[in-house]
Amino acid sequence: MKTLLWNKSAYQEPKIACLGLFDGFHQCHLKLINRLMEIKNQEQLAALFFTMSQSVTDFLHKTDTKIIDNVSKQQIVAKLGFDYYLEATLTTEFMNLSPKQFLTILKKHYNVIKVVIGSDFRFGKNREGDFNDIITFFGKENVYLIPRKDNLFSSTTIRNLLLHYDLSSANKLLYEDYHLRGEVKPGKKLGRKINFPTANIYLPQKVILPYGVYVTETLTQGKLYPSMTSYRLFEGKEVVEIYLLNVNIDLYEQEIIVYFKKYLRQNVKINNLEELVDLLEQDLANTIAFFTNKA
Template identity: 75%
Template sequence: MKTLIWDEAANHKAKIACLGQFDGFHLGHLKLINCLMEIKAKQDLAAVFFTMSQSVSDFLNQTNTKLLDNHSKQEIAAKLGFDYYLAVPVTREFMNLSAQQFLTILKERFNVIKIVIGSDFRFGKNREGDFNQIITFFGKENVYLIPRQDNFFSSTTIRNLLLNHDLPAANKLLYEDYHLCGEVKKGNQLGRTINFPTANIYLPQKVILPYGVYITETCVAGNLYQSMTSYRLFEGQEVVETYLLDVNLDLYGQEIVVYFKKYLRKNIKITDLTELVALLKQDLADTLAFFANKA
């Protein structure tokens, strides 16, 4: 899969594109993508995955409500068989494009001739564009509309499930379980002194997942390990601290992916190490029981 740049033309092959935020690749998104792939195969077109680097609301509010980071989104798009990946950086300039300007760029700069969209997709300055404008621009025979049947398969539904600690239900709606990833950095290494060493990754800002302790699985170099994880704000930093069960690895400097399976409890401020060890041992027992039942 090749990456396209919004400001650079790539019009050498006729393309079919899906348009949307595609946050989380929920089941509604996959229905749209399956439609695109069927058309691509029948008509010998290149498939373009169009998305935005972040939602407009996150850009304006300086928040991060993504269900999926941009790197993971690109990896999934490649797995699904797209030929091109086009993620537009959200800027004031991009937000001020009219709907007509946006569609003209897709057609003239990237040679997009067919579009697959959801019925609720909006684009252009002040969200002025909708599927009717796309049909007018590209022609009815070149636009494939996927209706939104209900709100169950929606990113908003999944966010609400996460906020209410219902990870099993949220994960059922996602292409991959909710996860966070990053490079392992050194922390204060307190865990090592009590036989609970953690791999720590630091996030640039708060994510949608509530703070707390979770049962997780952690992917390291393609291998999946059972784990338990605390996500919290510590000394002004968003930190994900993961303890891998029954394995001792040197993970500093490595990229890891932490898949969240079940919420265990809220973070508790503890100053006594004895109390902390007792609490972690209970977390460990609950985590082991979860994986034993899963097996």
């Protein structure tokens, strides 16, 4: 799969494209993508995946409510069989494009001739564009509309499940379990003193997941390890602290991915190290029980 740059002409073979934010790759997204692949194969077209770097709401409010990070999104798109990946960085200039200007760029720079979209897709300045504009621009015979009948499989539903600690239900709706990725950085190393060493990743801002302690699985060095994880605000920083079960490996400066499986408890104020050890021992017992039952 080739990665394209927005508004830069490249690879002019005829393409069929899907358009949207595609946050989380829930079942409605996959239904749309399956339809695109059917048409791609029938008509021998290249498949282009268009998305944006973030939602308009996140851009305007400087928040991060993404269900899936952009690196994971691109990796999933490659697995799904697309030929091209096109991610537009959200800027004021991009948001001020008229619907016709946006569609003209897709056609002129990438030779998009057919489009598959969800019925709720909006685009262009003030979100003025909809499927009617796309039909007018490309022709009715070149636009495939995937209707949205309910909100059962929606990004909003998944966010609400995550916010209410229902990871099991949220993960069932996602292509991949909810996860965070980051590079391991040194922390206070308090965990080493009590035999609970953690790998710490720092996030640039608050993500959708509530603070708390979770059962997780951690992908590092090509292997998936059972783990338990605390996500909290510490000294003004968003920090994810991961304890790998029965593993002692050096992860500093390495990128890891933490998959969240189950919510255990809220973060609580600890008065002393003995109290912290007792709490972590209980967390560990609950984490081991989760993986034992899963097996």
